[in-house]
Amino acid sequence: MQIRRKKISKKRAVGNVAITLISMLLLLIFVYPLVYTIFGSLKTYEEFISSPQYALPVKLYWGNYVKVFENNFFGYFINSFVIAILVVVITVVLSSMVAFAISKLRFRGKRQMELYFLLGLMVPYQVVLLPLYLTYSKIHLLNTYWSLILPQVAFGMPFSVQLFLAFFANFDNDLIEAAAIDGCGISKAFTIIVVPMCRNIIITVATLRAIFSWNEYIFSYTFINSKRMMTVVLGLNSFVGEEGLVDWGPTFAAISVTVIPTLIIYMFLSKYMQAGLTEGAVKG
């Protein structure tokens, strides 16, 4: 028995070492490209030519970032921020209201309503591009914030409604009823009792939507072509096309700049984000 236990613990120790090595290797694979990019953003053109790609910058050179911000990146940032904030706010408000109605109010066709919103998960974005493009060009919505906000909200709703529905399924009905009977009405009960209790799920939906909106490409590429209205991802692409072909430093600086806001959100709120992803998938 004693011998067997020793054998097992030895086996386990070897296993632990193997797992640690593998996990470090994976870490390298998943994180190094970004680290390499950030280091690269701090190198001069001469350094790129004279030293190997994996070399660290000799000293921190900020000129690449200067180039990036001389190229209207402030404008791209403002565009992306405004769009992301509006998308998040509108998606949270609309999805929570729809989910609340489906889950707590009494009307016929609830199941159908839920399925109607689930449909959106199945629809490839490409299917709506052409009709939306034609409509937006007719009503002069191309090259406006709304041409991105509307589809980003709409395509975010199916998943967000699902997350809110899962949350409301465990929500105490008595609380809402008591508040409603006390004469504060359903709408008021919703805003002063239900919404504050949804804090965590709201943060989850908001982070997921914010990052989705910040990174979204196909709607932006199709509906925006004026340089003034470009979002950060479009700006990055056009910047690389103009300046980054020979000199890599500015490209890496531009990539780093566009990634930093998502990294900050993720650093502080990754717990909420991951909760939403696992919940949504298992339910959906």
Place this chain on the structure above:
Amino acid sequence: MNSLLGRKKIIAGFLLPGVIVYSISVVIPILWSIWYSFFDWNGYGAKEFCGLSNYLTMLSDKEMWQSVGHTINLSVWQVVLQVGGGLVLAVILSRMVVFKRVFQTLYYLPVIISSVALCQMFKKIFAVMPPGLFNQLLSAIRPEWIHLEWLTNIKTSLGMVIFTTGYKNVAVYMLIFYSALLTVSHSLTEAARIDGAGSWQIFRRITLPHLKPAMIANVILVMNGSLRSYDIPVLLTAGGPVNTSQTQALYMYKQAFTSMKYGYGSALAMFIVFESLLFAILIQLYSVRSKGE
């Protein structure tokens, strides 16, 4: 109470804003796409009704079937890389002794980076002129490998798209599997271990069956995402060289927006929808049948 929760005005107030935004941006455009797919139309001239002729054109459109082939190839590989890889990562994560949370968070980084940023990074890492990071590392093994082409090579372009897509998304499925792994009954695996079952047997007989619902959900999610994949192929290789990494969504976009064949483009879009639905139905049938066993 009943009347309060069932008051029509209140219900409409809660539902309508969401339903309207969702309908005008998702549901109604789909119906329009279906409608357009029956017309020969370049967007400016008159719409000419042409019945099913757009769909018939598809049958003999070689470039389209080539792009469908690439998409299916890509999708099957995504199931391997994202669902298979996600499972492996989740198991590794569950075996880790320290810093689990840190590793989990860092593995997830590629998911939150935009496709545009990721593809720009990979374009430089796999560059040939001047040699990028990857080729410089390879040249340490054999000096002539510094000239290997990856993104501009007809043999590897689709592979690179497949790799990048898998790389970007695998951690999502790692998380889903990992949270499912946490719910495996500990007393059950302990009992099996006491009965002399090895780790592999426990994994096969207890853990894997437990993960089956998550597995099916993940396959659906991955297929659903892969059949429409557009961002990475267009950003990494632009579908090239000579269409070797062109997916069906890319081809559809090209037909609709570059060649201005609005009717044909819509028909191609409907084909993507049809494929997704077909796949969803198949997997439903499969999971119902295997439940019955």
